[in-house]
Amino acid sequence: xxxxxxxxxxxxxxxxxxxxxxxxxxxxxxxxxxxxxxxxxxxxxxxxxxxxxxxxxxxxxxxxxxxxxxxxxxxxxxxxxxxxxxxxxxxxxxxxxxxxxxxxxxxxxxxxxxxxxxxxxxxxxxxxxxxxxxxxxxxxxxxxxxxxx
Amino acid sequence: xxxxxxxxxxxxxxxxxxxxxxxxxxxxxxxxxxxxxxxxxxxxxxxxxxxxxxxxxxxxxxxxxxxxxxxxxxxxxxxxxxxxxxxxxxxxxxxxxxxxxxxxxxxxxxxxxxxxxxxxxxxxxxxxxxxxxxxxxxxxxxxxxxxxxxxxxxxxxxxxxxxxxxxxxxxxxxxxxxxxxxxxxxxxxxxxxxxxxxxxxxxxxxxxxxxxxxxxxxxxxxxxxxxxxxxxxxxxxxxxxxxxxxxxxxxxxxxxxxxxxxxxxxxxxxxxxxxxxxxxxxxxxxxxxxxxxxxxxxxxxxxxxxxxxxxxxx
Numbered sequence: 001x002x003x004x005x006x007x008x009x010x011x012x013x014x015x016x017x018x019x020x021x022x023x024x025x026x027x028x029x030x031x032x033x034x035x036x037x038x039x040x041x042x043x044x045x046x047x048x049x050x051x052x053x054x055x056x057x058x059x060x061x062x063x064x065x066x067x068x069x070x071x072x073x074x075x076x077x078x079x080x081x082x083x084x085x086x087x088x089x090x091x092x093x094x095x096x097x098x099x100x101x102x103x104x105x106x107x108x109x110x111x112x113x114x115x116x117x118x119x120x121x122x123x124x125x126x127x128x129x130x131x132x133x134x135x136x137x138x139x140x141x142x143x144x145x146x147x148x149x
Numbered sequence: 150x151x152x153x154x155x156x157x158x159x160x161x162x163x164x165x166x167x168x169x170x171x172x173x174x175x176x177x178x179x180x181x182x183x184x185x186x187x188x189x190x191x192x193x194x195x196x197x198x199x200x201x202x203x204x205x206x207x208x209x210x211x212x213x214x215x216x217x218x219x220x221x222x223x224x225x226x227x228x229x230x231x232x233x234x235x236x237x238x239x240x241x242x243x244x245x246x247x248x249x250x251x252x253x254x255x256x257x258x259x260x261x262x263x264x265x266x267x268x269x270x271x272x273x274x275x276x277x278x279x280x281x282x283x284x285x286x287x288x289x290x291x292x293x294x295x296x297x298x299x300x301x302x303x304x305x306x307x308x309x310x311x312x313x314x315x316x317x318x319x320x321x322x323x324x325x326x327x328x329x330x331x332x333x334x335x336x337x338x339x340x341x342x343x344x345x346x347x348x349x350x351x352x353x354x355x356x357x358x359x360x361x362x363x364x365x366x367x368x369x370x371x372x373x374x375x376x377x378x379x380x381x382x383x384x385x386x387x388x389x390x391x392x393x394x395x396x397x398x399x400x401x402x403x404x405x406x407x408x409x410x411x412x413x414x415x416x417x418x419x420x421x422x423x424x425x426x427x428x429x430x431x432x433x434x435x436x437x438x439x440x441x442x443x444x445x446x447x448x449x450x451x452x453x454x455x456x457x458x459x460x461x462x463x
Binding site for chain 2: 014
């Protein structure tokens with residue numbers, strides 16, 4: 001029996017009854033696509049250390065650069081949002097998603113000019129990642145100094 | 150109409166379906182401006198009138214400072230009243246035009262509204278190429294511009310009543326569920342209209358809401374049932390009608406352009422040939438902004454009702 005809907009109980013009713021995506025299927029897709037991207041990254045890492053005889057740091061830089069380039073290229077080609085619709089968090093969370101979050105606004109705001117459009121708005125999505133990532137790295141760096149003596 | 154909307158079930162009713170949503174312009178905003186102008190000019194032409202015969206253009210859109218309408222009006226050279234009712238703008242324009250004509254202040258008014266998927270996305274949500282998904286209650290802003298000419302005389306369908314909506318907010322904060330946010334406003338306006346005109350839902354062939362979408366429409370029917378009005382058999386929603394069944398649009402279409410085109414291109418024709426005798430158009434708006442959402446505000450809704458009756462025969 002449906003409750004009589006009033007302003008007081010409306011939000012709770014909607015939360016309970018609104019259609020939701022299939023959680024299991026959403027997670028499965030995110031897992032596999034995210035996993036694929038990370039596997040690619042690991043593969044590039046191994047390519048660096050085993051075949052190109054790079055150091056660990058160099059190989060990891062190689063993987064990072066190639067993944068960022070791929071994310072940016074696919075965004076520019078208009079493919080990354082199609083992947084994103086399917087993969088959800090699986091394509092947002094890896095570093096390719098970070099590239100997408102910078103290239104997408106850069107493309108979007110070109111019409112407002114290169115300075116106030118591209119330049120100012122480029123970090124509109126990635127900004128918080130940069131700000132809080134840098135803050136946390138400073139904090140952990142300082143903590144590292146104290147705890148490692 | 151945009152390409153996707155043109156593929157919908159109403160595609161062949163529209164005056165023009167764009168193959169390219171840029172409409173040969175350099176930006177989406179300029180495209181929407183051009184669409185608005187096209188809609189107004191076509192409506193005036195189809196009424197066998199000249200732009201000089203028009204006393205006033207009443208119109209709006211979803212962009213900041215309603216630039217699509219204002220910049221289009223710049224080209225059209227007629228007196229312009231810009232309005233903003235979010236997605237309820239079209240019925241707001243119709244009711245204002247009706248009141249101006251009824252008070253004999255004006256003889257002829259053009260009412261128009263417009264939206265564009267890309268301009269709305271970049272203003273309200275995220276850049277187009279960003280790879281994030283959408284929840285099932287979200288809606289797709291339609292790429293659509295529609296216009297109607299209202300006159301004080303003639304043989305066309307008559308605008309008979311209007312009911313002005315109040316802003317109703319029942320606490321929904323989720324900007325991806327605007328249908329549920331607007332449904333209480335739609336229910337309030339429809340109930341008020343039926344009570345004040347002493348009509349029943351069945352007196353209308355259709356009670357058409359603007360863009361509640363699938364989920365919002367279900368909630369509306371429940372809310373009205375609780376007030377003693379059963380609209381389950383004659384409720385229609387422009388946001389649901391405009392897209393094909395299998396389109397990837399979650400809960401349906403949205404935007405003031407949506408009710409503008411579905412009414413002007415589809416329902417109006419049925420009123421003109423009297424296959425629909427009585428229709429109530431209730432465009433629904435969600436009066437939020439990106440700022441209000443970030444500040445944790447809930448989403449207030451509004452709905453304006455405009456009643457039409459078909460041409461009399463002969």
